[in-house]
Amino acid sequence: MTPTPSPASPTTSEADEQVLRPHAEQAFADELAALAAVDERPRPPRWHLSPWAVTTYLLGGTLDDGTVITPKYVGRRRLMEVAVASLATDRALLLLGVPGTAKTWVSEHLAAAISGDSTLLVQGTAGTPEESLRYGWNYARLLAEGPSRAALVPSPVMRAMESGSVARIEELTRIPADVQDALISLLSEKTMPVPELDTEAQARPGFNVIATANNRDKGVNDLSSALQRRFTTVVLPLPDSLEEEVEIVRSRVASLSSSLALPEDVAPLAEVARVVQVFRELRSGSTDDQRTALKSPSATLSTAEAISVVVNGATLSAHFGDGRVNAEDVAASLVGAVVKDPVADRVVWQEYLETVVRDRHEWADLYRACRDLG
Numbered sequence: 001m002t003p004t005p006s007p008a009s010p011t012t013s014e015a016d017e018q019v020l021r022p023h024a025e026q027a028f029a030d031e032l033a034a035l036a037a038v039d040e041r042p043r044p045p046r047w048h049l050s051p052w053a054v055t056t057y058l059l060g061g062t063l064d065d066g067t068v069i070t071p072k073y074v075g076r077r078r079l080m081e082v083a084v085a086s087l088a089t090d091r092a093l094l095l096l097g098v099p100g101t102a103k104t105w106v107s108e109h110l111a112a113a114i115s116g117d118s119t120l121l122v123q124g125t126a127g128t129p130e131e132s133l134r135y136g137w138n139y140a141r142l143l144a145e146g147p148s149r150a151a152l153v154p155s156p157v158m159r160a161m162e163s164g165s166v167a168r169i170e171e172l173t174r175i176p177a178d179v180q181d182a183l184i185s186l187l188s189e190k191t192m193p194v195p196e197l198d199t200e201a202q203a204r205p206g207f208n209v210i211a212t213a214n215n216r217d218k219g220v221n222d223l224s225s226a227l228q229r230r231f232t233t234v235v236l237p238l239p240d241s242l243e244e245e246v247e248i249v250r251s252r253v254a255s256l257s258s259s260l261a262l263p264e265d266v267a268p269l270a271e272v273a274r275v276v277q278v279f280r281e282l283r284s285g286s287t288d289d290q291r292t293a294l295k296s297p298s299a300t301l302s303t304a305e306a307i308s309v310v311v312n313g314a315t316l317s318a319h320f321g322d323g324r325v326n327a328e329d330v331a332a333s334l335v336g337a338v339v340k341d342p343v344a345d346r347v348v349w350q351e352y353l354e355t356v357v358r359d360r361h362e363w364a365d366l367y368r369a370c371r372d373l374g
């Protein structure tokens with residue numbers, strides 16, 4: 001058996017300091033500081049960076065002083081420009097798309113670059129109450145002291161208004177329609193009345209909202225037209241080309257592997273490309289060369305899932321294999337990602353395996369590994 005290279009592990013004191021997942025403004029503090037240092041363009045009130053610098057932070061680039069800004073979003077520049085420009089006006093931003101198209105990811109990085117704080121976050125669910133968008137009360141204080149500002153517990157949105165920052169609302173269309181309506185007056189009047197204290201919170205310049213919504217949830221709690229009018233909608237597409245998608249997966253796997261202390265070269269490009277190709281072929285319902293029509297499984301097979309298939313493979317390989325991802329390492333999570341419905345998806349997968357994978361000679365290892373899973 002080949003010896004397993006031992007992944008570098010951080011010293012104990014370093015590990016004590018670390019958090020599992022730093023916020024974007026922490027993880028990319030160096031890049032944000034370098035951008036702020038060279039950024040001489042006009043900044044909207046309270047923005048930490050100019051719109052140009054925010055876009056550069058998202059799409060990557062090399063600064064005049066040689067600092068390399070890593071790309072966070074891979075895709076069309078125009079989409080990010082429209083998103084940033086909208087936030088610089090008083091229109092809120094709605095990022096719409098199928099699952100795994102980087103809506104949450106882009107919204108976090110936008111908030112980090114614009115306000116230096118991506119944590120003013122409301123997670124939308126069917127049970128999100130109005131207090132999550134407005135304010136609640138600390139009941140112990142309320143009972144002891146009566147209503148007072150000290151007893152009021154502001155929502156992330158209210159805190160963003162008061163500090164002139166960007167608030168994030170995840171999965172807006174899962175929030176019940178009557179709760180969503182609380183946003184209408186807030187976005188148009190830019191004030192939040194607090195009748196209990198006979199006062200109001202007025203938004204400071206710099207305040208805005210980034211919401212995300214999944215278009216698979218269409219019809220759940222569609223945005224009212226009144227609310228829609230207050231948002232600029234930017235649809236984030238699935239990656240256009242195989243190359244683009246491979247690049248997204250490769251770069252995310254590299255950074256996730258390093259935070260998991262896996263060896264640097266654990267995921268060879270060829271293996272990443274193969275996983276992405278399987279995903280794209282099943283998703284689009286035809287092989288890369290357009291010769292064979294395929295059935296698509298029920299799962300979305302998003303880029304995000306391709307990333308997690310490769311990361312799972314990398315982890316298996318680093319700990320139980322030879323430290324380089326191979327077909328055996330990805331097979332189990334690949335099949336797991338495709339087969340979500342044990343009956344219908346299994347048929348789709350078997351057909352793909354027997355008609356496409358088997359016929360590709362250079363994929364013999366993958367065919368065997370998937371067959372062996374039974």
Ligand SMILES: Nc1ncnc2c1ncn2[C@@H]1O[C@H](COP(=O)(O)OP(=O)(O)O)[C@@H](O)[C@H]1O
Nearest residue numbers: 072073074075099100101102103104105303304
């Ligand atoms: N076009 C893209 N550019 C960069 N990363 C992407 C892209 N598409 C997907 N990803 C990656 O997919 C992962 C999941 O994205 P996420 O924001 O959670 O998806 P969503 O909120 O749209 O469901 C993130 O790690 C992100 O890096």
Ligand SMILES: [Mg+2]
Nearest residue numbers: 103104105212
């Ligand atoms: Mg999301």
